[in-house]
Amino acid sequence: MNTLARNFSHTFRRFLTASVLNIIGLAIAFASFFVIMTQVDYDLNFNKGYKDYEKIFRAEFKGGEDRDWQTWLSRPFGEIIENSSPYVEAVSNAMIWNSGYDYEVNGHLFNETTQTGFGNFIKTFQPEMIAGSADALNQEGNILIPQSMAIRFFGSTDAVGKTIFEGKQADNKPLTIGGVYKDFPENTQLGNMLLKPLDKNENKDNWNNFNYICYVRLSDATQAESIEKIVSQKLLEMKPFTGGIELKEGTPFFRLTPLSEVHFSKIGNKSASSRTTVYLLICVSFLIVIIAAINFMNFSLAETPMRIKSINTQKVLGATTGSLRTSLIMESVLVSILAFALSLVLILALRDSGVEDLVSADLSLGKHVILLIATFGISVLIGILAGLYPSFYVTSFPPALVLKGSFGLSPKGRKLRTTLVCFQFFISFMLIIAIGIMYAQSRYIRTSEYGYDKDAIIVGETTKEVKQQMNAVVDELSRISGVEGVAFSQFVLSSSDTYMSWGISEGERTMNYEVMPVDYRYLDVMGIRLTEGRNFKSTDGSGFIFNEAARKKYPWLTLNQPPFQKSMAFPVIGFCENIKFTSFRNDNDERPMAFFSTKDLGWEGWENTVNVRVSAGTDKVEIIRSLQKAMEKFTPGHDFHFRFMDQVLDNAYRNELRFTKQILLFSLLAIVISIIGVFGLTMFESEYRRKEIGIRKIFGSTTGEILRMFNRRYLYILIGCFIVAAPFGWWIGQHWLEGFAERTPIRAWIFLTSFLLVTAITMITVTVQSWKNANENPANSIKTE
Structure with missing residues (x-):
């Protein structure tokens, strides 16, 4: 051991620069490997934190040859699945995904992601209950909350029976906590949300309201294919759908996708992770380690000619070949272990830097013990491999001939090092x-023409109070310097791959198109140009402004006439240019869509987004601060999450x-x-x-x-x-x-x-x-x- 320490110290001092660079290179490689593999572990084990996850499936539906597969089902569709086979243990019948809701707890306001469904829809995922029972969801007014939320609300998990209020306490919408469940891992489909039941009569027999996502738990996963056939046959016999949905025997239109595959499925989420991406990250992680290992080996090979004399001198003095080789390999392993230790320091430093945002997983060392052990094992292996050949080569010469030749300049030595550098x-x-x-x-996405003035638009979220006073909100925001217009919409343009899809059929005519509910100011505020007809007016009832893609696909669309005389008897007010209303994952120039005024339908609460047009040169930070302050007059203390469209795009392509x-x-x-x-x-x-x-x-x-x-x-x-x-x-x-x-x-x-x-x-x-x-x-x- 003393000889090892002495040789290592001597070599390190003699080749100080090379040794330091070697250790730094290896440390960077090990840290990179660890960071990348945390993301790989996050993706490959997504949804595997549920009990018997291999028995859980997501139901998917395809309503015709010209339609895409979708995850949204109607409520009775889920009930058909539930009653299709004794192998069906539970069905999330059904879930509708919501965004953040405000809740008042002991005088404090919390904004929490909420999920609603029918009955005990959580049974499919079988969470571990810390307190109370999951069956509490069968009772109206009861909710379930995760462990972390209970601690956030009350400081402990002792929350069963306590009351919180939806919105504000003054709204008098009390909710009773019926159970507290253990937090699911971060990489799970359900997430850790407040769970509450929907009205038992909501859309009970409505086959054509596709509002729900359905997950199914089977007692035997191998029965999934037979259940697909049973459900498909029942639907063919019933023919319950309208709206242009055509089910044909021999053409697949219903399937069950394993939960472990949902994370990588593009159905309903074209921005989903890709297995190819994950495998590419694995390759990159190992390539970086290999590059560093090549450096290490090159350094070892390059040092060899300068160490031959000292090593063989030790042989003359009595050291055995085996002991010298072992010592040289141990030196190499020691360097690699030092690099591993330095990589841990780098990883700890990265936790508080922007690099942590590059991965979905938590970079805490304690949460990746197996990965740490694997990385350490790789460091030892690299040390052995990097020292193995040089140790055998440098001790292979007869001591008397040790000064003859130089491997460093020999054709063989140069060829090997050149090959490694080439790689x-x-x-x-x-x-x-x-x-x-x-x-x-990425640059193409940012710099392309979108068909509207995206660089001039700020979007923000709304609240119940804002929706009830839209005209007052418009007046208040319009008084802010730099604001040129304000409008409301249900969705944020260019933020998603799909929005609200309508399918309508009457006689021989069938239409499938995306619908964007907006107010009459919207097209002017967004800078969307009309090609024919006129814009919405404040005095208009319900009506459509279709894009040119819709007119091309459905040539019967005519100004001042409804698309259908019975099922959708609202007039076509105008046509607009094709705009990039979904992401670049779709061909927006071929995708029919319509802006729709909801006035005659009596819809309530659709105004989820406030869109603000600002003049050029406006201070972005200051204008957002002013908008937030103005909106707080209607809902004090609420964060309206104002952001420019470039932030929207960043999120859409995150x-x-x-x-x-x-x-x-x-x-x-x-x-x-x-x-x-x-x-x-x-x-x-x-x-x-x-x-x-x-x-x-x-x-x-x-x-x-x-x-x-x-x-x-x-x-x-x-x-x-x-x-x-x-x-x-x-x-x-x-x-x-x-x-x-x-x-x-x-x-x-x-x-x-x-x-x-x-x-x-x-x-x-x-x-x-x-x-x-x-x-x-x-x-x-x-x-x-």
């Missing part, structure tokens, strides 16, 4: 090209943007680690070739020619690696772009930029490192062996 550059080029394609698509940022960060780290390797190798190579450099200078070579000699070799390596890596980078980027219906073309500048970036960094590194020996006095170089 590093290959990975760097591949990742940079892929990130360039992703960046181009998975893609997060993945892009992940790949960007780890691509840069891969380049940094590769450059560390180039720096170390150049340092060793210039040391090996000091005598050659001196002789060349004596024969007239200039410093520039010496530097070009070093750079030329790396330039050839870079060109070869780029040619091989470019197709792989293109494939990764092209595969990622397939998630978008509207996408940017892959341009040549992406490839050129990636080549110039990596080449410039490498050439600068080689030049800086070689400068000292290239400028050294030849007399000193020649005297040095």
Whole structure:
């Protein structure tokens, strides 16, 4: 052990720069591996925190050949599933997903995500109850809350029987806590929400109100296919749907998707995570570790010629070959373990930085014990592998011949190190090209024409009080300097892949289109241009303004005439240009939609969003502060979450943007680690070739020619690696772009930029490192062996 410590200390001091760079490179790689794999673990184990998760399924429906699969079902549809087979243990019959609701608890106002459904709909997921019973949901006025919410409300989980109030206490809508359930893991479908029952009579026999998401628990997961057939046959016999829904025998229209697959399903959520993305992250994590391991091996190989004499001297003095090899391998393992320890420090530092936002998982070390052990095992393995070959090579010479030759300059040695460096550059080029394609698509999303003035729009949430005083709200906000217009809508444009879909059928005519309920001010405030007809007026009743895609698909649409005479007898007031109302995952120019005035329908509470148009040059921070202050006059203390449209887009593409940022960060780290390797190798190579450099200078070579000699070799390596890596980078980027219906073309500048970036960094590194020996006095170089 003393010999190991002495050799390690001597080697570390002698090759200080290389050793430090080696440890830093490995530490970055181990930290990157840990961070990436927390995201991988989060995704691959999503929804696996439920009891017998493999027995839970989500019901999905397809209402016709020209329609997409959807997750929304009607209430009696769920009841058909529930009664279809004795293998059906429970059905979430059914759930409707809601956003935040205000609740008053002991004089304090909380905004909590809420989920409602019929009866004991939580039975499907079987949470662990800490207090009370899940059956409490069968009683009207009872709710369930998670453990964390109980502590937030009351400071403890002793909450059963206590009362909270929906909205404010003055609204007199008391709710009794019937049970407290243990928090589900973060990576679960249900989440930790306040759960309450819906009215038992809501949509009881309404087959055509697709408002609910249905989850099914089976006693035997292998019976899912037979239940699909039973439910499908019952629906074919009943034919309960209208609105243009056509069910055909032999054409699949109902299926059960395993809960473990829901996280990766694009049905109802085109921004869902992708298994391909997860597998790519796994590859990136291991590639970064491999790059660092290559650096480590290169350093070990490069040190070998300079250690042969000292190692073989120990053999002459009596040390056995086995003990020397073991000592050298242990040195390598020790360096790797030190790098692992440093990586833990880096991970702890990342917890309070913006890097933590790049992953969905918690980066706490204590929550990933198995991953920590695995990372430590990888560090030990890398140490063994990096030290194995050099230890056998350096001890393979007869001591008497130890000074003959140099592996560092031999063809075999240079070829091996060149191969390892080529692999590093290959990975760097591949990742940079892929990130360039992703960046181009992100820029395309931000800079494209949306058909409305998105850069001038601020959106915010509303409350019950705001909805009851819309005209007063408009007057109050219009008095703020910089505000040019205010309008209300149910949805935020460009924030989702789908909104409210209507299917209508009458005679031989069938229509399927998206509906955006808005007030009469909306199109003017948003800057949406009409192509024919007129805008809404305050005196209008209900009516439609369709986009041009709808007119193209349904040519019978006529101004001042309803689309259908019986089932939808509201007039078409006008037509507008096609706008980017959903995400770029859809082809918005081919997607029918309509803005709809709800006046004659008597709908209440649809005005979820307030849209504010501001003048150019307005201070964004100040205007949002003013809007928040003005809205608090109607609902004091409420956060209305005002944001510009660029924030809306960031949220709409959060998975893609997060993945892009992940790949960007780890691509840069891969380049940094590769450059560390180039720096170390150049340092060793210039040391090996000091005598050659001196002789060349004596024969007239200039410093520039010496530097070009070093750079030329790396330039050839870079060109070869780029040619091989470019197709792989293109494939990764092209595969990622397939998630978008509207996408940017892959341009040549992406490839050129990636080549110039990596080449410039490498050439600068080689030049800086070689400068000292290239400028050294030849007399000193020649005297040095």
